[in-house]
Amino acid sequence: MSFAYIDGDHSYEQTKKDFENVDSKLKVNGFILLDDSADHLNFGSSDFIKDIKKNDNYKIIDSNPNYLIQKVK
Secondary structure (H helix, E strand, C coil), X not given: CCEEEECCXXXXXXXXXXXXXXXXXXXXXXXXXXXXXXXXXXXXXXXXXXXXXXXXXXXXXXXXXXXXXXECC
């Protein structure tokens, strides 16, 4: 797959599971849009983006206000 929109229950644990499931099928250069991940929100999905920022396999494309990330490795 080359694009996924993750919009789950917004807990950190479920966001991580959803991400891992998508990551296993996502092509290099594919994109993920993570719902309710803006820095100012109080959701697990916004906490999970901190993990993505440390993940060398992904880069941040935009955060307007939700994060769009791209798999680079």
